[in-house]
Amino acid sequence: MLRGEITDAIRRAVMKELAAVGYGRLSIEAVARRAGVGKTAIYRRWSSKLEMVLEIVSRVAGQSLPLPDTGSLRGDLEVLLRILARALRHPLASQIIPDLMAEAARNPQIAGTLEEALRANQRDIGILLLGRAVDRGELPSGADPDEAVDLIVGPLYWRLAVARTPLPEAYVPRLAAAIAAGLGAIDPVPSGGGFGGAGRVPDGLPPQGGNTDAPLRT
Amino acid sequence: MLRGEITDAIRRAVMKELAAVGYGRLSIEAVARRAGVGKTAIYRRWSSKLEMVLEIVSRVAGQSLPLPDTGSLRGDLEVLLRILARALRHPLASQIIPDLMAEAARNPQIAGTLEEALRANQRDIGILLLGRAVDRGELPSGADPDEAVDLIVGPLYWRLAVARTPLPEAYVPRLAAAIAAGLGAIDPVPSGGGFGGAGRVPDGLPPQGGNTDAPLRT
């Protein structure tokens, strides 16, 4: 007989607190304070910070979204990118997502939840999008959906969630065009065709600079 | 007359601790413990956790790297992507970089340092790479280097630092090919030419699902 309004208040407080200080510094006391709630009310609902965050995040992130068929790969991409851009520009999401992604690198439970709630979804979308394009004859079949998702999601995620650079007006259409072209150029996954163009690079990796324990370059 | 060996031990400990618990949870005591050092030795060198991390990280991440001219855009991209992939697969870097990127969203000082140490560098590389390609006649001039960097760095960063999916053998060459194609398809930045292809999408954004405060989708 827990009161739902209070559960909701706690959930909202967790999201705000996550955005403000990140998962690592999130404290139950701060959540209770922000929600105007006793710690008791929180412990009555979840047994730990991890469980609480997992439940709340997966509930928020867990629905699938319909992707309309615009009739062209480029149009589909543009729609998808706009949805992504909208989500990644939301002030809460743009703080919480990168934070949890980083935390997932050290916490298997978080990694699993995000994998389930976000990336599985993306993968489905990627497959759907590729399938349509193949049906239309816009792409050859056989491309790896994972690689496609990297190509689609990566640039926008980098721009908005990592570099945090503002988006110019025509950015999304241009990016959609570039991605569409890129998708068309991925060799089919069986790695059959050579890639021996003029600039084939010898595998002796270029010098890193001489320091061995300083790989912090992006 | 601070002993350099000890400074180095502290630096290494900070990196390991950063990777293990993240910036948010990083504590001076833990660093001292891990380095086998008194807290005194740390406070003698830096006045705060933030200052310490900034100094150490920017020193590690701050050098520029030479990018050999392979003779083709695709070859240059492949070299660059290999360097990136190597860096992002380093166990310390792959934990620390996303963590600091997320932290940068809340801490302007960290954001500034990363901007300076990493992204400025990337931007230069992007400009160099684009410039060469334009000189070779592989690309039209006028592309926005920021967008190019997004396209180059985004997918690999997403793959390695966010999704954390292993890299298949031929991934890098395929990605290089896709990016090269994508770069060729970006409309020049003055937004002159129309992008009115078949699938132009109307700007009424597609339905998000009906919930207003749940933007946690990626």
Added chain:
DNA sequence: CTACGTCGGGACGCAACCGTACCGTCGTCG
């Protein structure tokens, strides 16, 4: 060889949280 400064270690008071327990209050179900 002496003297100075850094070393690791330990102790300090203070603050924040942890997770639990116990209040008296209030709303709601039966």
Added chain:
DNA sequence: CGACGACGGTACGGTTGCGTCCCGACGTAG
């Protein structure tokens, strides 16, 4: 309308980290 249960609040002992200070040991520069 009575009883049950969730509520906010407070307090608890315990843990962790802060930033500072002092110690005796060591090593290096002069």
